[in-house]
Every structure is written in structure tokens, then in C-alpha cells.
Amino acid sequence: MTEKISFRNVVKTFPMKGADFTALDGVSLDIADREFVTVVGPSGCGKSTLLNMAAGLDEPTSGEVLVDGGTVTGPGPERGVIFQQYALFPWLTVRQNVEFGLRLAGLAADERRERSDHAIELVGLTDFADALPKTLSGGMKQRCAIARAYAVNPRVLLMDEPFGALDALTRVQLQDQLLDTWSRDKRTVMFITHDVDEAVYLASRVVVMAARPGRIHRVVDVALPYPRTEEIRLSPEFGRIRNEVWHSVYHQGAAPAAA
Known part of the structure; x- marks a missing residue:
């Protein structure tokens, strides 16, 4: 291989x-x-x-x-890196957190939305895309962190x-x-x-x-x-x-x- x-x-x-x-x-x-x-x-x-x-x-x-x-x-x-700490921005929703790296990369809004939708669906957080981190359990926060890493397509x-x-x-x-x-x-x-x-x-x-x-x-x-x-x-x-x-x-x- x-x-x-x-x-x-x-x-x-x-x-x-x-x-x-x-x-x-x-x-x-x-x-x-x-x-x-x-x-x-x-x-x-x-x-x-x-x-x-x-x-x-x-x-x-x-x-x-x-x-x-x-x-x-x-x-x-x-290379996407995921640590034990969630490191989510508390003032951003799940979707906004997932799209953060895509914004820094300068992707257009429609492509950001497509990529974030895919990543959020992968980790089973579609119903919580507009939720703030404070409303999520620890496990859901970590799934959000994983989705953020996946979104940049590493x-x-x-x-x-x-x-x-x-x-x-x-x-x-x-x-x-x-x-x-x-x-x-x-x-x-x-x-x-x-x-x-x-x-x-x-x-x-x-x-x-x-x-x-x-x-x-x-x-x-x-x-x-x-x-x-x-x-x-x-x-x-x-x-x-x-x-x-x-x-x-x-x-x-x-x-x-x-x-």
C-alpha cells in the first residue's frame, strides 16, 4: 500500500x-x-x-x-488535527464553527455551505447545525470538532x-x-x-x-x-x-x- x-x-x-x-x-x-x-x-x-x-x-x-x-x-x-479539548468558538453555531477554516481559505458561501452540510451530516449533527456549543453535550462538541476537521477535506x-x-x-x-x-x-x-x-x-x-x-x-x-x-x-x-x-x-x- x-x-x-x-x-x-x-x-x-x-x-x-x-x-x-x-x-x-x-x-x-x-x-x-x-x-x-x-x-x-x-x-x-x-x-x-x-x-x-x-x-x-x-x-x-x-x-x-x-x-x-x-x-x-x-x-x-x-492534515486535520483534533485534540482532547474541543476548542470551539462559543459565540459561533455548529455550522459557523465548521465553516471557520473554509472562510479563512476564502471559499465562496455556496461551497462553504455544501462542505459544511456534508461534514455535519457525516458526524450526525444535522439537527444541531444552528445550535451554539453551550447547548451541546461533550460528545456533540467533539463531533463538531471532527466535522470542522473534515470540512477542509484533509x-x-x-x-x-x-x-x-x-x-x-x-x-x-x-x-x-x-x-x-x-x-x-x-x-x-x-x-x-x-x-x-x-x-x-x-x-x-x-x-x-x-x-x-x-x-x-x-x-x-x-x-x-x-x-x-x-x-x-x-x-x-x-x-x-x-x-x-x-x-x-x-x-x-x-x-x-x-x-
Whole structure:
């Protein structure tokens, strides 16, 4: 498959008193076009740092990050970024929030409306297009943030624990909503999470990272069919893969395992 995102021997260090801190050490990873990859690992393993470099919000100390074969040198419209915080403008409606990036891009009103309608429908917020964020639940606000990212038609979605602040039921509902959206209008997705069940349920591959220094511990294939259902979540095979990932995250040895 065609590589969409590539990390090439990425090293990231931060200056500290006395000595530099190595957040990432020699990370190499390819994510294919339209692939859904989750990244999970213990606190301090560099998950968010890796995503921020793919987004162009940070840069490696050495090594290279590429999207579509080109070196990432900063943010770009081909990459939509969704964080745990919703970051919606409270004085704008759902539609106005979704159209914000399109206005900055100078799109005409009719094209903005067409794109926002499509994105809002994808995330199931058509009935709330004229609502203000204060009237929405946490899950609906995050769906609005996802619609805003989709509206600018990115080729890549970079998601940093987007459901981390939600209650368990809403989180499961948003996982299903995201997979439904992805199946209908596929994008390459790199999804950061600390939740092993979420990592396995969403992804075709789970990248398990190790900390101090941050590195890839192993990559686990998730050979479960899409669409994912509650039956799959309760299946013995899901449980087997979940246990494999859990053990890889929380029972890591001192030395990194081969990916």
C-alpha cells in the first residue's frame, strides 16, 4: 500500500538542566493511505510529540517526518488535527464553527455551505447545525470538532486522545460514530490514546510505544473485520488481541522488542 505518513529514524530531545532529555529515540514507522492506526503507550513515551511532528507543530531534532513523500515543515490543510479539548468558538453555531477554516481559505458561501452540510451530516449533527456549543453535550462538541476537521477535506486526520475527557458510554458511542464516518469518507487516521480497548477497537494496527526514551516497542496487527460491532468487542479474538496489547504496554522489559 502507498505510504501516507512516514517517520524516518526520528529523534527528539528537549534541553534540561544538566543534560538533554530524549523524548523520542530512533522512531521509524509507515502509515498507509486510508489506514487507521492507533498509538498507545505509558505516560511519557512521546505519543503526542510524535503526532505533533506529523502535524507540523513540532520538528524532530534529527530524522525526518514525511506526508505523501514530502518533508513536513509546518502545519498544512492536508492534515486535520483534533485534540482532547474541543476548542470551539462559543459565540459561533455548529455550522459557523465548521465553516471557520473554509472562510479563512476564502471559499465562496455556496461551497462553504455544501462542505459544511456534508461534514455535519457525516458526524450526525444535522439537527444541531444552528445550535451554539453551550447547548451541546461533550460528545456533540467533539463531533463538531471532527466535522470542522473534515470540512477542509484533509487527506490525514491526526487525533490526540480526542475522547479522553468523555464518560465511558459517550466514549463508546463516539468510537462507533468515528468508525462509521471513516468507513463512508475514508482518511488516513493516526489516533493517540491511553486506552487499550479503544486502541484495539478502532485500529487495523496498534503501535505500542515504550518510554524513556520514547520508541516503538512493537506493532500489533488487529485482524478483526470492519465494521466493528459490540459482538466483535465481546469476541474471544478481541480479548486475545487486547490482552496482547495490554501486556505489551504494561509489562515492557528494559530493552525494546522488534516491531
